[in-house]
Amino acid sequence: MNLAPQPQALGISEHLRVLIIDDHQLVAEGLRASLRQQNLHLDMEIALNCTAAAEILSKDQNFDLILLDLSLPDSKGLRFLRKLSELRVLIPVAILSGSEDPEDVDLALASGACGYISKSSSGSNIYQDISAILEGKMVLPDFYPRYRRRRPVDLQVDIQAITPRQMEVLQLLAQGLPNKKICTKLQLTEDTVKTHLKSLFMHLNVHNRTECVRVAEKWNLID
Incomplete structure (x- = not known):
């Protein structure tokens, strides 16, 4: 986990609500169980695809964070991330992915993600990453090269x-x-x-x- 300071801190409360969008139900449920070991008050709702996530968010946007997988059956994660921005969903979104391609991190950050968390991380490390994001820090995975962190990411693409x-x-x-x-x-x-x-x-x-x-x-x- 590597942290870069951000200008505003969102803060983290003891009671935490997270929406995880991941089509692997066993993985999502395992992560929920692991994170609850770190915080007994954590409430994590699972959506197995973007359609289900959109339905949840149409009724309830009272989440502290969205964890979004890159590969989903009905839409690509980054496209859904941009859709959330268009719909003015103000919940911070972090990518939770098994991909260790630095370009995926580039695209996620350029699309508005507030962090990129590796699925290979332990439950305690993922919880630390979530806490850091909600404190206003940008979380980047260890595999992401340092030289890319100061590089503009396709600033000419709108x-x-x-x-x-x-x-x-x-x-x-x-x-x-x-x-x-x-x-x-x-x-x-x-x-x-x-x-x-x-x-x-x-x-x-x-x-x-x-x-x-x-x-x-x-x-x-x-x-």
């Missing part, structure tokens, strides 16, 4: 600015459809499609269709 209609255009673009077929599929004029493509190129900081698809794949924007 994922949040992509509209739902532009996302539809992007999905069809990734299928290799030309503009005229995209027009037919979405019932748009060719000028409108060109405008959406121009906006996508700007948001993703690219110059052509091939680069656009490549960067979108990197950011898990394509189904």
Whole structure:
């Protein structure tokens, strides 16, 4: 566990509510049992996919933290993280993953995660990480190289600015459809499609269709 100071401390209370979004139920239940050994007052709710998590959050947002897996059956974790931001869910989100790829950490942080916790950590270490996050610290895994921690992460990419209609255009673009077929599929004029493509190129900081698809794949924007 490596901690970098953040400007605001959220604070941690004895009673802690955590939502874990992980499709491996045994793993999630094992983590809940392990964390309760650290805090008897911990209340951890489990959602096995993003759909279930969205339903829970539509009724109750009184959680201190969301632990989100990167790989889920109905959506990629980072896409759901960005959706939470769009929906103005103000609960801090940390990635809980078995991936030890530094680029996954880069993408998680750039997507708004407040930390990245390795699933290989012990229950006590994960609880320490949760406590640190709620105290306003950024938690980074030990495998994450120090030289990357001060590196800007794709600052020229503005994922949040992509509209739902532009996302539809992007999905069809990734299928290799030309503009005229995209027009037919979405019932748009060719000028409108060109405008959406121009906006996508700007948001993703690219110059052509091939680069656009490549960067979108990197950011898990394509189904």
